[in-house]
Each structure stands twice: as C-alpha cells, then as structure tokens.
Amino acid sequence: MGRYPRAPPRDGADRRSSPMTTTTATAVGTGRAAARATGLSKVYGAGETRVVALDDVSVEFHQGEFTAIMGPSGSGKSTLMHCMAGLDTVSAGSATIGEVELVGLRDKQLTQLRRDRIGFVFQAFNLLPTLTALENITLPMDIAGRKVDKAWLDSVVDTVGLSGRLSHRPAQLSGGQQQRVACARALAGRPEIIFADEPTGNLDSRSGAEILGFLRNSVRELGQTVVMVTHDAVAASYADRVVFLADGRIVDQLAAPTADSVLDRMRRFDAKGRTN
Numbered sequence: 315m316g317r318y319p320r321a322p323p324r325d326g327a328d329r330r331s332s333p334m335t336t337t338t339a340t341a342v343g344t345g346r347a348a349a350r351a352t353g354l355s356k357v358y359g360a361g362e363t364r365v366v367a368l369d370d371v372s373v374e375f376h377q378g379e380f381t382a383i384m385g386p387s388g389s390g391k392s393t394l395m396h397c398m399a400g401l402d403t404v405s406a407g408s409a410t411i412g413e414v415e416l417v418g419l420r421d422k423q424l425t426q427l428r429r430d431r432i433g434f435v436f437q438a439f440n441l442l443p444t445l446t447a448l449e450n451i452t453l454p455m456d457i458a459g460r461k462v463d464k465a466w467l468d469s470v471v472d473t474v475g476l477s478g479r480l481s482h483r484p485a486q487l488s489g490g491q492q493q494r495v496a497c498a499r500a501l502a503g504r505p506e507i508i509f510a511d512e513p514t515g516n517l518d519s520r521s522g523a524e525i526l527g528f529l530r531n532s533v534r535e536l537g538q539t540v541v542m543v544t545h546d547a548v549a550a551s552y553a554d555r556v557v558f559l560a561d562g563r564i565v566d567q568l569a570a571p572t573a574d575s576v577l578d579r580m581r582r583f584d585a586k587g588r589t590n
C-alpha cells in the first residue's frame with residue numbers, strides 16, 4: 315500500500331476501468347478541455363542515443379477535473395507534463411492550453427503563457443528563502459504586475475490553512491507548510507490549469523495527505539483544474555481519473571480510482587509487460 319492515508323470514499327462513485335478503445339484518453343466529465351495533446355511525440359537525442367519519450371500521445375484534461383498521470387519509471391510522465399506546460403519543446407503533434415497552441419510560440423510568449431495561465435507545484439517546493447510565505451504566494455502576480463484579488467487570496471490562504479503563517483519565511487515552516495505555500499502560490503493567480511509533479515514526494519504521509527486533500531478541494535470547491543504526476547497509488551486515488559503511460563504511450567485510464575484499483579492496474583504492468 316502507498317504512503318498516504320486512504321482518500322475518503324466518493325459517495326456513489328462508479329469505480330470502473332476504461333481500457334483504451336480509441337487513441338484519445340478523454341476526461342471523465344464533459345466540458346471544455348483546459349489542456350489537450352494531439353498526436354504528441356517527443357524524441358530526445360539522435361542515432362544510438364535516440365529515445366522516444368512520447369509516442370503519438372493524445373489526451374484531454376477537462377476543466378474542473380483532477381487527473382493523475384501514472385506509469386513505470388521512464389514511461390514519459392514528466393516529459394508529457396513538461397510538453398503540456400510549455401517547459402519543453404515537442405517533436406511532433408500539438409499541445410494546447412485552452413485554445414492556445416503551444417507549438418510555434420516564441421520563448422517570450424511561452425514565458426507569458428506559463429506565468430499568466432499555468433500554476434506549478436514541484437516536488438522541491440521552489441520557494442524563495444528571503445521572502446515571507448505571503449510574498450512567495452503573490453510573487454508571480456507581483457512580477458506580472460497583476461493586481462492581487464484580495465478576496466480570492468484570502469479564500470486560498472484560508473483553504474490551505476496558512477492564515478497564521480503568512481509572515482514566516484520558508485525556513486521557519488515545515489515541509490508540509492512550505493508545500494502548502496507552493497500550492498497557494500499556484501492557485502493565487504487563478505490559473506487555467508495547475509501541473510503538479512510529484513507534489514508529495516518530499517513529504518511525510520500526513521503532510522502528503524493534507525496536500526492531496528487540498529489539491530482535491532481546490533478542484534471541488536474552487537473549480538480548479540489539476541494534473542498531477544505521481545508514483546503513488548494512494549496519491550492517485552485522490553484524483554477523479556488516472557491516465558496510465560507505458561513506453562511513451564497512453565495505455566489505459568481509470569475513472570474514480572481507488573488505491574486498490576490503481577495498484578491492481580500497476581501490477582499488470584509488471585506481470586504482463588509494460589504495454590500489456
């Protein structure tokens with residue numbers, strides 16, 4: 315079993331596996347895609363060092379949905395997230411945030427898009443040590459010259475449970491509190507989508523569960539869209555949907571996942587070969 319307490323069960327949730335019958339992994343609900351990859355491929359190197367990290371991947375992340383990306387080590391999870399978030403270039407295909415096509419954007423446009431429309435949470439919290447928690451949270455908006463929406467900021471800080479810690483510097487906060495600051499920073503600018511790369515990787519099980527619960531609440535209560543890469547089946551069970559990658563391809567998805575159903579699917583990677 316994974317490192318985190320089980321996610322509380324969903325009421326009346328329909329737990330089912332949906333083996334891929336088409337090449338596109340569609341979201342559980344209907345609605346506008348917050349992000350979409352179409353025929354996305356990513357090749358690193360050339361000749362003997364050539365690695366196909368992503369091979370014709372098509373996937374949609376719908377607004378207001380919490381999606382986990384899982385798969386064996388080296389299956390392309392981080393590469394997919396980086397290509398979708400404009401942190402890496404793609405070799406072929408398309409990646410869109412909302413209606414904006416990332417392929418072909420210049421560096422300056424990509425920087426602006428990441429700053430204005432995407433929130434990031436990384437395994438290493440990436441806070442600035444000399445700034446207070448509040449200054450870290452508002453930094454992206456300060457850099458962008460955007461006015462902070464005070465009511466929204468208050469509700470984010472409240473949801474993350476940081477009200478009494480806003481004047482503390484990162485070194486004065488626990489790992490879990492630092493990651494909550496990072497989550498609040500990601501949410502504060504009301505991005506269209508948050509990409510979280512192993513957000514609980516550096517946390518103990520209790521702090522990890524708090525962060526996962528918080529990310530899920532941000533989807534349920536604040537309407538946020540979250541895409542999270544994780545190795546942990548219990549972490550994935552907090553999501554609305556799990557998309558499974560193997561050898562750079564999407565091979566399965568699971569709606570309303572439980573830790574057991576995710577573990578079961580992961581075991582089949584081991585037992586029957588990666589692409590099953």
Ligand SMILES: Nc1ncnc2c1ncn2[C@@H]1O[C@H](COP(=O)(O)OP(=O)(O)OP(=O)(O)O)[C@@H](O)[C@H]1O
Nearest residue numbers: 358359365367385386387388389390391392393394
């Ligand atoms: N900058 C790079 N240069 C060359 N190959 C790379 C680079 N980044 C990733 N790769 C390769 O691409 C493949 C996918 O890597 P990626 O990091 O996306 O996998 P992952 O599923 O996130 O793995 P992990 O779970 O171990 O973090 C791997 O074979 C990896 O070695």
